[in-house]
Amino acid sequence: MKRREFIKNMAVGVTALADINCNGTRAQRINQEEGTHARESVGSGWDDGIGRPVRIVSIGFKEGTWPLERIAKTVDEEGARRPDIITLPELERGQDQASEEPLHGPTVSAMSRLAKKHKTYIACPIDRRDSEKRYNSVVLLDRSGNVACVYDKVFPYWGEYDVHPPVSPGDATRVYDADFGRVGFATCFDVNFPEVWRRLSDQGAEVVIWPSAYSAGISLQAHAINFHYYIVTCSQTPDCIAYDITGERILYHRGAHNSNISRITLDLDRCVFHENFNISKRDKLLREHPEDVEQEKWMQLEQWFVLRAKRPGVSARLLASQYGLEELRHYISRSRLAIDARRGWEFEERIVFPEKSIEELKALASETEIAKLPRSKRA
Secondary structure (H helix, E strand, C coil): CCHHHHHHHCCCCHHHHHHCCCCCCCEEEEEEECCEEEEEEECCCCCCCCCCEEEEEEEEECCCCCCHHHHHHHHHHHHCCCCCEEECCCCCCCCCCCCCECCCCHHHHHHHHHHHHHCCEEEEEEEEEECCEEEEEEEEECCCCCEEEEEECCCCCHHHHCCCCCECCCCCCEEEEECCEEEEECCHHHHHCHHHHHHHHHCCCCEEEEEECCCCCHHHHHHHHHHCCEEEEEECCCEEEEECCCCCEEEEEECCCCEEEEEEEEECCCEEEECCCCHHHHHHHHHHCCCCEEEEEEECCCCEEEEEECCCCCCHHHHHHHCCCCEHHHHHHHHHHHHHHHHCCCHHHHHHCCCCCHHHHHHHHHHHHHHHCCHHHCC
16 A cells, blocks of 8 residues: 555544543553562452453563464463453564465464453464465454454565565554454554554554564553553563553563563543643532542643543543543544644645645545545535
8 A cells, every 4th residue: 555545544534533432541460470470450440340441461472482282272371361352472473484374274263262262352463365465464353253353564574575475564554343442453563653553543442452573662652642542562572561541651571481471451441631621621520420530640741631430330431521521632633633624734645745736735635524524424
């Protein structure tokens, strides 16, 4: 896919932000060190059911060093703990002249059986062959073991063009509406391209799973800060990092003996707001629902605040919406679109289409606005 097509398509689907289920995050950290597990609770979720908890397991190991039997055994053991989703590292079985396999090849088939057995989602990264093309893919299996979606890495690394046949770049980001929330995917080298991460935000991702060959660190943190979804990694390093919707790092663990298992619970009902236009509404909400919702965090320098539910059966996000509060990334997306409309063309279009005249840009902006409308309102 051409770069300009990818960036132009970023605008389509912005309204997915408004479709996020009204529910939001606290974390539990579980580290594995030499076969022992130490859990540090940093909020609720897995234990008390407050908010909308999602339980994530990240299993990291060096690319191609684990045979399928060991991968399956470990996933089977972790599945017995009843997580919502298990993720494996990028190209879990390697990438070489003999590693290609079809979508329903041995790796996905083995993981499919385990997803069905434990009623859990599994993110399974493979070296995928599709007809004449080769992709670095993340295959998401649902709780019944069916293929829910496939994400093909949009920006393969340079070395992936040296294998034969070379890896083909994917042409779209993917966000899947799972039963626990909206989960998106990006892979390794994708970290360097902000348009991928903004597209995930525009599609309404609440948590992004990032299988990778390396850790990335603050490169990932920047996306959590800018787009306000959780990011959970699974690397070949092997380690796991989790970033909060505020951009704060809430988990880092690197395993011993070339493997890592990390578990974390995130509350997808937590939500972050800018103070702009929200303060009086927030104060009224907290005054009228003191037993239901609390301000978990106030970030004075950023002028952000985070709300969360205090008891089961309450959605902080739903109540905030009912009181007219606008979440931070909705606010930024709305501002971007409104300011673009005032100039008559989208800011990105001046960069992506430098050869076009202002009139041509205005026409292109108009076409993009039409694409954003629900199908029922298009001419």
